[in-house]
Amino acid sequence: MxxxxxxxxxxxxxxxxxxxxxxxxEKSKEYLLSSRLKKRIRELNLNSFEEYIAYLKSTxxxxxxxxxxxxxxxxxxxxxxxxxxxxxxxDIIMPDVLKRKRTANIWSAASSTGEEPYTLIIxxxxxxxxxxxxxxxxxxxxxxxxxxxKDGVYNEYSLKELSVDxxxxxxxxxKPGSYKIKDLIKNKCxxxxxxxxxxTELNRIGKMDVIFCRxxxxxxxxxxxxxxxxxxxxxxNPGGYLVLxxxxxxSRLNTKFKLCHFKKALAYQKEI
Amino acid sequence: xxxxxxxxxxxDKIEDxxxxxxxxxxxxRITRDDNAQISSLEKIIRKDPxxxxxxxKIVNSxxxxxxxxxxxxxxxxxxxxxxxxxxxxxxxVMLSTVKSLPVHKRFNRDKFLEHxxxxxxxxxxxxxxxxxxxxxxxxxxxxxxxxxxVLIDLYAxxxxxxxxxxxxxxxxxxxxxxxxxxxxxxxxxxxxxxSIWGLPKDMLDVVRHHHNPKHADNDVLVSVVHVxxxxxxxxxxxxxxxxxxxTLEDDEGWKILLDKINMSKTLDLEMFTFRLxxxxxxxxxxxx
Numbered sequence: 001m002x003x004x005x006x007x008x009x010x011x012x013x014x015x016x017x018x019x020x021x022x023x024x025x026e027k028s029k030e031y032l033l034s035s036r037l038k039k040r041i042r043e044l045n046l047n048s049f050e051e052y053i054a055y056l057k058s059t060x061x062x063x064x065x066x067x068x069x070x071x072x073x074x075x076x077x078x079x080x081x082x083x084x085x086x087x088x089x090x091d092i093i094m095p096d097v098l099k100r101k102r103t104a105n106i107w108s109a110a111s112s113t114g115e116e117p118y119t120l121i122i123x124x125x126x127x128x129x130x131x132x133x134x135x136x137x138x139x140x141x142x143x144x145x146x147x148x149x150k151d152g153v154y155n156e157y158s159l160k161e162l163s164v165d166x167x168x169x170x171x172x173x174x175k176p177g178s179y180k181i182k183d184l185i186k187n188k189c190x191x192x193x194x195x196x197x198x199x200t201e202l203n204r205i206g207k208m209d210v211i212f213c214r215x216x217x218x219x220x221x222x223x224x225x226x227x228x229x230x231x232x233x234x235x236x237n238p239g240g241y242l243v244l245x246x247x248x249x250x251s252r253l254n255t256k257f258k259l260c261h262f263k264k265a266l267a268y269q270k271e272i
Numbered sequence: 273x274x275x276x277x278x279x280x281x282x283x284d285k286i287e288d289x290x291x292x293x294x295x296x297x298x299x300x301r302i303t304r305d306d307n308a309q310i311s312s313l314e315k316i317i318r319k320d321p322x323x324x325x326x327x328x329k330i331v332n333s334x335x336x337x338x339x340x341x342x343x344x345x346x347x348x349x350x351x352x353x354x355x356x357x358x359x360x361x362x363x364x365v366m367l368s369t370v371k372s373l374p375v376h377k378r379f380n381r382d383k384f385l386e387h388x389x390x391x392x393x394x395x396x397x398x399x400x401x402x403x404x405x406x407x408x409x410x411x412x413x414x415x416x417x418x419x420x421x422v423l424i425d426l427y428a429x430x431x432x433x434x435x436x437x438x439x440x441x442x443x444x445x446x447x448x449x450x451x452x453x454x455x456x457x458x459x460x461x462x463x464x465x466x467s468i469w470g471l472p473k474d475m476l477d478v479v480r481h482h483h484n485p486k487h488a489d490n491d492v493l494v495s496v497v498h499v500x501x502x503x504x505x506x507x508x509x510x511x512x513x514x515x516x517x518x519t520l521e522d523d524e525g526w527k528i529l530l531d532k533i534n535m536s537k538t539l540d541l542e543m544f545t546f547r548l549x550x551x552x553x554x555x556x557x558x559x560x
Contacts, residue, residue, distance in 0.1 A: 024546035092517045249542030259541055261503070261518050266545060269519075 114149025
């Protein structure tokens with residue numbers, strides 16, 4: 001079997017992925033796709049990428065989608081991941097929200113081990129100082145991830161995008177290569193165990209102005225994806241924003257959100 | 273005294289007005305002539321070593337993925353085609369015009385060039401994705417669209433200061449600030465320069481109407497450059513920063529494109545944007 005796929009096959013596979021998940025798979029990561037899928041193709045006793053695409057599109061492949069997504073998702077998280085989105089949040093979205101109210105409610109809807117909500121707080125402190133005009137809710141379905149987030153201990157890799165100054169300002173070094181987030185950051189964040197598929201839980205979280213929900217929807221089927229997006233639309237105040245993953249879209253869903261362009265970043269806005 | 277109107281009225285009398293290089297002019301004449309021969313284009317290009325080396329550099333870049341190095345200009349032009357050659361010539365014109373500028377504290381030349389080329393590349397990429405063929409006019413137009421700003425920097429740097437200051441304090445766009453202070457703007461200055469240079473009508477159309485494409489003769493071409501201009505700011509390069517946030521769906525030029533090429537039903541705006549970001553990265557490697 002060939003090592004990598006030809007460009008036509010790659011295009012076919014990425015448009016299939018986009019249709020099914022809303023994720024745009026970048027050309028620059030093609031090698032990753034090839035190497036991960038090769039393993040899966042061998043397990044299925046298939047002979048080529050083309051055969052695998054045919055299999056995906058056939059009815060007998062029910063249950064294969066989660067396996068495909070598993071192979072293509074990169075479960076990495078670090079501080080200030082996708083900086084263009086964070087810049088858009090700090091420089092454009094926040095000032096826009098603060099035109100309408102004094103304190104913004106921000107929700108990191110799949111906060112995992114805490115890098116995202118803490119990043120948002122650090123970004124805001126850089127702009128507004130310690131008394132940030134925002135309340136941050138961080139939630140995740142995994143209690144284990146939440147516990148880690150509350151511990152707030154990170155390795156060098158998680159902090160790779162941070163300057164020495166920022167590290168020093170917002171973290172304590174507990175041993176070489178191990179850093180603990182300072183309380184002044186942690187105390188700004190409320191953690192809760194929330195399942196995005198559980199609407200009773202979602203009904204209890206109150207109104208939000210900005211929701212970060214990056215690279216999570218891929219784990220949902222189309223129907224529940226639509227439900228979560230509808231719910232998030234309800235949860236947002238008028239003019240509020242939804243930020244998805246950097247190459248993630250909900251264009252194939254039926255929503256009233258409006259797409260906004262920022263510097264090299266996209267977000268969705270609810271009408272005012 | 274209105275400095276900008278002054279420049280506009282006397283543009284043809286300015287002695288040190290940037291010249292449109294004779295070589296470039298000849299190239300444009302030939303690339304737009306259906307019956308032209310490669311040999312005549314080659315003859316003209318040979319006169320400008322800078323353009324020759326640019327063409328060879330591009331042909332030998334990884335993008336063309338050739339097995340051995342090309343050193344024949346004739347073969348290179350053959351591979352690239354007239355459109356690509358014209359694109360390169362426009363890039364070199366813009367470079368030499370802007371490089372002749374005195375250094376100005378507010379007007380960042382490098383950023384300006386980056387924006388100009390970025391806009392050309394973006395326009396070309398949009399045309400590719402939407403499958404419209406302008407024979408390279410979208411690239412040239414994109415590169416040259418803000419040339420009027422160069423004139424302001426060159427002959428009225430203090431006016432440029434006031435325009436920027438006024439735009440900043442009132443949080444309005446560069447062109448609104450120009451119109452408010454002087455009743456005239458860079459699109460008019462640029463159009464006049466291009467007409468003195470004797471450039472093709474579609475170039476004048478782009479320069480004059482890139483802020484409101486519905487007034488353009490070739491509104492599809494001008495809309496492509498207009499949208500490219502917007503996206504080049506949002507892409508994070510360039511001079512200005514008027515468009516920190518915008519909604520493509522509500523944009524006049526975007527609506528013209530959707531309407532004229534009849535694709536509003538099929539086009540996925542996010543997919544279009546992701547592809548664009550990806551392709552721009554590839555294209556940039558070619559020109560910059």
